[in-house]
Amino acid sequence: MIPAAFDYAAPSTVDEAVRELVDAGEDAKVLGGGQSLLPVLRMRLATPTKLIDLGRIPELRGIREDGGALVIGAMTTHYDLQRDPLIDAHATLLGKATATVADPQVRHRGTFGGSLAHADPAGDLLAPVLAMDAELVVSGMDGRRTIPAAEFFVDLFTTALRPGEILVEVRVPKHTGWHAHYEKFNRVAQAWSMVAVAAAVHTEGGTITEARVGLTNMASVPVRARAVESALVGQPATAESVRAAAEHAAEGTDPAADSNADVEYRQHLAKVLTGRALTAALGS
Missing domain, CATH: 3.30.465.10 (Uridine Diphospho-n-acetylenolpyruvylglucosamine Reductase; domain 3)
Structure with missing residues (x-):
């Protein structure tokens, strides 16, 4: 499909861009790389009156x-x-x-x-x-x-x-010296994540001193796996510690059910992928 007609502006400063956006009103859209917006425009799921392109700032x-x-x-x-x-x-x-x-x-x-x-x-x-x-x-x-x-x-x-x-x-x-890994599960290459886990840990003398775990697509927003983080801190950086902590990955989440997976499957994936992400991070 062909997008609906719209006005176009390519400001050269942030202040210019903000003024353009304010003057254009609520029906304006901001264009970054366009990888999400352009398909939506082509399908006319969005019909902005003006497009403000940030590419020249x-x-x-x-x-x-x-x-x-x-x-x-x-x-x-x-x-x-x-x-x-x-x-x-x-x-x-x-x-x-x-x-x-x-x-x-x-x-x-x-x-x-x-x-x-x-x-x-x-x-x-x-x-x-x-x-x-x-x-x-x-x-x-x-x-x-x-x-x-x-x-x-x-x-x-x-x-x-x-x-x-x-x-x-x-x-x-800065997370200098941290071990990290991102573990993603999708059905085909380049597809959106059904579930993914962002894991970063800091160790000293073989003990996990700090842990950060974020979950992708386990709620309407990204969420921290706080129970996993708490279970890791102070524990030895071993496979046993990782397995025990990963069992808490689904706590506090609210995943959606869709054609790719139901709620229970996504909760299962969160546990499995958390274990894999932590294992890979510590192995690095």
Whole structure:
């Protein structure tokens, strides 16, 4: 199908983009990499009056250090994030999750911020961002504000972004020296996750001192497997500890039933994949 007619703007600064969005009103859409929005436009599931393209704003791209955090521009592509040495050194979990996103073509065009703002519960980058206690910086007419990841994802395809606000960057605390893995289950290659697990652990002397576990597609928003994290801390980094902790993975979740899996199957997958993710992380 052919999209409905719309006006188009390509601002060169964040302030310009915010003004364009506010002036266009509630029927405007923001274009990042377009990997989620363009199919929706073609099927006319969305008919915006105006499209604000963020692709010409240089400050929205790139990765830099800022003290104990990495700052990732919202328009940084999955491909650039996956290849960046700062990610490899300080945010291994994020890099491993990014490598599983769709296919190379999508990773070259899709953007980090676009995936987060889209807030698809099956998206592969939401749970890692949540697990790493990231903060999302948004800009609006009243300036910038910072939203913890735990508060950013509100519901199915819904975020804490207010009308007229744009996601500009994500601040990810450094997890230098942590072991991490992202374990994903889908029926065919490049498909959305039926369930996935983002796991990161820190060990000292063979003992797990800290643990972060995020779950993909186990609720309308990404969720932390807090019971798993609690069960791991203070335990030896062994297969037995992992198996015992993974049994708690489904606690506090609310997965949906659909044509791919019912609730019980997704809860089973969460336990199995948590065990696999932790085992792979500790093995690394």
